[in-house]
Amino acid sequence: MNSAESIEAIFDRIQGVVFQELASIQRLALLVDVRSDGDLQVVDAAARFDLPSYLETRTNSWISRSICQRAFQEKVAIKTVDAQKDERFEGEQSILVKGIRGALAVPLWDRDNVVGVLYADASLNLKETDAEDEEDLSFFSTLANLVAYSVQRWLLTRKLQDEGKIRQQLERYHSPAVVQQLLDLGALENGRLKPVEAEISIIFADIVGFSTMAAHMTPAQIAQMLDRFFEEMLQSVFEWGGTLDKFIGDCIMAFFGAPEPQDDHAVRAVAAAMGMLERLDQLNAQNVWPEPLQLHVAVSSGKAVVGDVGSSQRVDYTVLGSTVNLAARLEAFCPPSECLISEATYAALTQDRQHFASFGEHRFKGSDRPVEVFCTQRRLKPRSDAASQVHPD
Secondary structure, three states: OOOOOOOOHHHHHHHHHHHOOOOEEEEEEEEEEEEEEOEEEEEEEEEEOOOOOOHHHHOOOOOHHHHHHHHHHHHHEEEEEOOOOHHHHOHHHHHHHOOOEEEEEEEEEEOEEEEEEEEEEEEOOOOOOOHHHHHHHHHHHHHHHHHHHHHHHHHHHHHHHHHHHHHHOOOEEHHHHHHHHHHHHOOOOOOEOOEEEEEEEEEEEOOOHHHHHHHHOHHHHHHHHHHHHHHHHHHHHHHHHOEEEEEEEOEEEEEEEOOOOOOOOHHHHHHHHHHHHHHEEEEEEEEOOOOOOEEEEEEEEEEEEEEEEEEOEEEEEEEEOHHHHHHHHHHHHHHEEEEEEEHHHHHHHHHHHHEEEEEEEEEEOOOOOOOEEEEEEOOOOOOOOOOOOEOOO
């Protein structure tokens, strides 16, 4: 059993021993607390081939959940010759309905915890002495101890595999440090992050004139350029503890302040945005691409809904709300190679304010009032457009 790699192999070996050595046992089941939530799941069951009800075994209806739960919760081995008359199970309707008689149930120990139950449907009789009466239970418990070690190893392997899948999923969105923090805290429910309201700062950044540029490139050239572009720009996001939301064509959507709260999310977002522009300048100086690239970058701060959103077939970790919409519209309005930030973002900054000047008040679609916008001055002087201008999506 110790060499068995799968739960099916573990059970296959234990049933061979049980049916060979314990003639009184008719059916056998292995129940495990797979999710560590106290809910026992039947991972496998079997019956003797000569049993008249052999085909019914796979329905698991013969298993007494009451007896299994008592063995699991009270951490005791249970033997009952006739559960119908056993005072321990008086009032248990399921035992009466199923007609359960003889049964054995022993806990599977993992140090001080019980991880499952080995259960058997048996034709048991009282022996002449107490010692004889306990022989089958003692032997069955010994087998359960051997099973427990194999089940512990299987559960650990399963946990590591699940954690690996979750880590792979999370690393698409989060920096390695944030991923490890989430796993350490156990903040995941079924590998998903429940949507919650949070204070965040969000970045939108895309390539200036990408459609025109792509018209003169092959699909392979476009993919190669975007792969390098995304790889380089995300370094700035992850360096400051940000989370990738998604790629939208040539656009990067990322945010700060979730899943773990960051009081300085605006400072981090602006630092990442400025880092993108500086990194792109360096890459252009190195002639990484056939022609220099320019960015539109925008940051907006405020409340948003953050979490896994989608269907049972596909789930995306994303942010939703007016703060997100404003960031997208600021990015579309941003001059090339500059960074636009909202007034809420500007108000949250400290020493980085000197890099920005007012770009005037502007009314954007979806906003019920003019929003003052602030812009970097890398290649541009401040504009003084009328505050009444309305900008499209």
